[in-house]
Amino acid sequence: NAGVMQNPRHLVRRRGQEARLRCSPMKGHSHVYWYRQLPEEGLKFMVYLQKENIIDESGMPKERFSAEFPKEGPSILRIQQVVRGDSAAYFCASSPPGGTAGELFFGEGSRLTVL
């Protein structure tokens, strides 16, 4: 049973470019979460999605960031016009429907470097 799959694992972008991070949840999981981790800091919640719905995006920056979880395919975190401050590790997690709210299964992360 494959775990949460994230790709790419490492991504380098120049300022102003777009970054797209993908996350395939564990089989049977319908809840997806995105977290961001800056160096030497704890994780910061960004967004919580279910299939075709954004449930809670209170942690998403107001501009340049968007997330989706379509009916088919992986969840996508999109960052437009990246800036150096976007350099971070982005972690995706998933959980099953009806599962314990705080028990999340994390992927290995996507590390974005903005030059």
Add this chain to the structure above:
Amino acid sequence: DAKTTQPTSMDCAEGRAANLPCNHSTISGNEYVYWYRQIHSQGPQYIIHGLKNNETNEMASLIITEDRKSSTLILPHATLRDTAVYYCIVTTGNNRKLIWGLGTSLAVNP
């Protein structure tokens, strides 16, 4: 969500028990205590959670004080692979937005 306080770092000898404390003095009656760990450069890993009773699984034991204001995660026989940052998180049963602090950096030494 209640705030948690953890020591910044701890050391433990390989093969000994590692006891990681967490203070959550403002915890409310419907909030659970969750523990995760993050091995360097990897995604966080769920360890265990509890409400008020002590809990044990194949990874660890969780001891919650009677007043629920603090808890201790116990790794009974620490190995080098247990070296990681351990996070204590308090949240309600239906809140899916976890608030992460800086955790405790545990170093298991040979």
